[in-house]
Amino acid sequence: MLQMANYEFIRKQHFVLGKSIRQVSRETGYSRQVIRKALTTTEIPVYKLSKLKPKPVIESVQSIILEWLRQDEQAPPKQRHTAKRIFQRLVEEYGFTGGESTVRRYVRQLRVSPPKAYVPLEFPPGKFAQFDWGEVDILLFGKQVTVQVFCLRCTYSRKIFVQTFFHQKQEALLQGHVNAFEFLGAVPHTIVYDNLKTAVKKILEGKNREEQERFTQLRAHYLFESYFCEPAKGNQKGQVGNLVKMVKQQFFTPMPSVASLNELNDWLLQKCLSYEDTRVPRSTITVGEAFIQDKECMLPLPSHPLECYRMIPVKSNSLSLVTFEQNAYSVPVSYASKELVCRVYADDLAIYHNGELIATINDVSKKGKRYSTMITTSISY
Known part of the structure; x- marks a missing residue:
């Protein structure tokens, strides 16, 4: 392709020196x-591709990428494929030999994402951690x-801990912290939070906050x-915000299929351990x-972990049943029509009478009728 200097030379030969097109x-x-084109324009020449170049590497997986993006339309917005996740799946599931930039370029042609800007912050070792819920x-x-x-x-280190619960109630918040500290083997000096009601x-x-x-x-x-962000200032804990986004995109895309939350949490624990190989x-x-x-x-960790539960007074009826969140649970018949106390854990219930444990209900779902088929009951006499 001719450059502007070539155009200039041709035009001077013809218009200034009077040479014919044939002579030039x-x-x-x-x-x-x-030459005729150079004589009729002074626009800077731009190369125009007359025929699209073949792309055999990406063309072999285009239909797969399009199908994943089509499925994303039915998935939750924050659990949709990124270009990086698409590349990872292509390599893992289809032995894709192309580069990540090739996939990124193709996905960018299909959808354009606005650029993001941020100011990186530096943190001293051991001083800070950030917490947030995701869904x-x-x-x-x-x-x-x-x-x-x-x-x-x-x-500081970007070390992560991730665990799932059926709810965000206070007992889940507390149990999540206890499990996180046990996983880390230590406790950060300060943890940054939203103003969550729990x-x-x-x-x-x-x-100032009344906790x-x-x-x-x-x-x-x-x-x-504890340090609580200003209202509507989630950017004050940007690292954990990025973690929530990464977890949704990397760990939950596509949606994992499991038989229990314990199975899922064991798998997430391995993901947290393998994340240690990531560069800071x-x-x-x-x-x-x-x-x-x-x-x-x-x-350092204390000598024993905190027992995480809520105390709720309940009363059994004449059928020896205790009702908790629209579900009925059995207690020994000798405790029918009694004033009892229920300790509500993240996944279990424990029922007491005058400080004595009389019944435990395991694997309790906190979503009411939606998960009622999952409830199992075991009685301690």
Whole structure:
């Protein structure tokens, strides 16, 4: 393709020196068609592809990518494929030999995402972690259900902990923290939160908060500090926000099919461990290597974990049944029509009479009738 300097030379030969098109063609070797074009325009020449180039590598998987994107239209918005996830699945499931940039370029042609900008922050080892809930859909016994994802990330090392619950109630919040601390083997000095109702009873002036008593008990047991973001300022905990997004895209796309949350959480635990091989942004070390420094500066675990439950007074009826959240559970007949106390854990119930454990109900779902078929009951006499 001729450059602008070539156009300039041709035009001067013809218009300034008075040479004919034939003479210019003979002296320069350019065709008459090219010379006529140079004489009729002063626009900067731009190459135009007359025929699309073949793309055999991406063409072999185009139908697969289109089908995944079509399925995404029915999936939750935050559990849809990214170009990176599409590339990973193509490699894992179809032995794709092309590059990630090839897939990215093709997906970008199908949908354009606005660029994102952020200011990176630096955090000292062991001092901070961030927490947030996420919500995803899974296939449980072949049925699509919604579960809540407990996400905690250490801000220095980027170490992650992820676990699912059926709900975001206070007992799940507390149990998630206990499990996260046990997984880390230590406790961050300060954890950053939204103003979630299970932790904050009332937002006071400035950064002051009146916290829920059970949440205060959690802090007193593990001796960490809590920092609550300003209302509608979720960007103040951007690392865990990115974690929630990554978990939805990498761990829950496509939707995992499991027989229980225990099975799913065991699988997520392995994902958290394998994440240690990821390189820390703007660094040459991995998450696992950085966490060694992180852990050295964290608080030690207490001698025993906190027992996480809510206390609810209940009363059994004449049929020896206790009703909790629209479900009835049996207690020993000797405790019919009695005033009892129910300890509500994240997944289980424990029923007491005058401080004595009289019944336990395991694998309790917190979604009422939606999961009623999952409920199993075991009685302790």
